[in-house]
Amino acid sequence: MFSWRGRPLTALGPSDVPLPGPAQLAIARQILSALDDLENAGIVHGFVAPDTIHWDGSQAHLVDFRWARRTGAKRNFARRDGWAAPEQHDHTGAVHPGNDVYSAAVIIYQLTTGEFPDEAAMMRQRLAARPGPLQVIFADAFADRAERRPSAATMLARLPVDDLGEPRRARRARGDHQARERYRALRERQRAYHVQLLEQQRANSRPRPRAPRQPPAEEPRPAPDPPAPEQPPATETVPVRDDTWPPITFDAPPRQPVARSSFLPSVSGTVLVSAAVAVVTVVIAVTLVLKGFA
Structure with a gap:
């Protein structure tokens, strides 16, 4: 190209x-x-x-x-x-x-x-x-x-x-006419600009209507959980004695009697204590005597 x-x-x-x-x-x-x-x-x-x-x-x-x-x-x-x-x-x-x-x-x-x-x-x-x-x-x-x-x-x-x-006079007249036309066009643009500027200033000086405030948008709430199914109330189970049951029996061997020693007299507890005290007294006495001879 x-x-x-x-x-x-x-x-x-x-x-x-x-x-x-x-x-x-x-x-x-x-x-x-x-x-x-x-x-x-x-x-x-x-x-x-x-x-x-x-x-x-x-x-x-x-x-x-x-x-x-x-x-x-x-x-x-x-x-x-x-x-x-x-x-x-x-x-x-x-x-x-x-x-x-x-x-x-x-x-x-x-x-x-x-x-x-x-x-x-x-x-x-x-x-x-x-x-x-x-x-x-x-x-x-x-x-x-x-x-x-x-x-x-x-x-x-x-x-x-x-x-x-082109004659000089005609050329000059044509140039003057063109200059006047350009001047008129320039003045028209200036007037239109000033009118537009004035209207814009008036529009800016007027109070602007405020737009109604919009409520804030609500956030979507989560759906509630479905209700749990009702459970029957807990009841305490109490064992009920039923006397109609058959008695329980144990097949245990019979109790055998305990054999007593032949050398342990069959005496009461008080007698045993008195005997023990007497034995201790004899031992102490013997000990003292032995110390006196020594």
């Missing part, structure tokens, strides 16, 4: 045409100079149109040479747009530098007057209705036959030094 400087002339809006005098003259000179160089090289661009002329504010560039042919070569395409020469409406005949001169003349005329292109006969009528330097510049440029049109070098020599033929 190619990239060229500036924008095509098709990007100009209706309010941009006609262009100021210096821009008109710069575009006309540079395009005609480019066509003169192509003619000297024996090349015909073949598709000079607002799409193929780029303007960056100071220089015009002729671009897109896809349809370029050698001078005298057979024409292999047709054009029917408003900037095409009459002989380009069909694909017969040979290419000629006059094809490019016609297209360039229509474009320069449109940038100068603001009028849209038309057929060659209508363009000649429009030019005849504009007496002055324009008739000299575009003389025979809208001829039906390419051989009768001037060369790019001839048209370049016809261009004036400061403007494309």
Whole structure:
């Protein structure tokens, strides 16, 4: 994909045409100079149109040479747009530098007057209705036959030094009118801005209605547990004696009598204690006697 400087002339809006005098003259000179160089090289661009002329504010560039042919070569395409020469409406005949001169003349005329292109006969009528330097510049440029049109070098020599033929007084009046229109448009934008600013200030000074407070959203409560099934009250089980049961019997061996010793007299407890005291008294007495003899 190619990239060229500036924008095509098709990007100009209706309010941009006609262009100021210096821009008109710069575009006309540079395009005609480019066509003169192509003619000297024996090349015909073949598709000079607002799409193929780029303007960056100071220089015009002729671009897109896809349809370029050698001078005298057979024409292999047709054009029917408003900037095409009459002989380009069909694909017969040979290419000629006059094809490019016609297209360039229509474009320069449109940038100068603001009028849209038309057929060659209508363009000649429009030019005849504009007496002055324009008739000299575009003389025979809208001829039906390419051989009768001037060369790019001839048209370049016809261009004036400061403007494309617009009288200085008319140019000044047009400039003053455009300046007044721009001033009026600027004032209208300023008034609209001030009105909008005032309305915004009034709107901000008014108390704003407060929105009703919304109660806080309640959190969903967990579902209660299902009630436990009722249990019957616990009752204490008391064993009930049933006398009707059969008596329990144990098959234990019979109790045998304890045999008493033959040397243990059968006496009571008091007698046993008295006997023990007597024995202890005798032992003590014997002990004392034995100590006295010793």
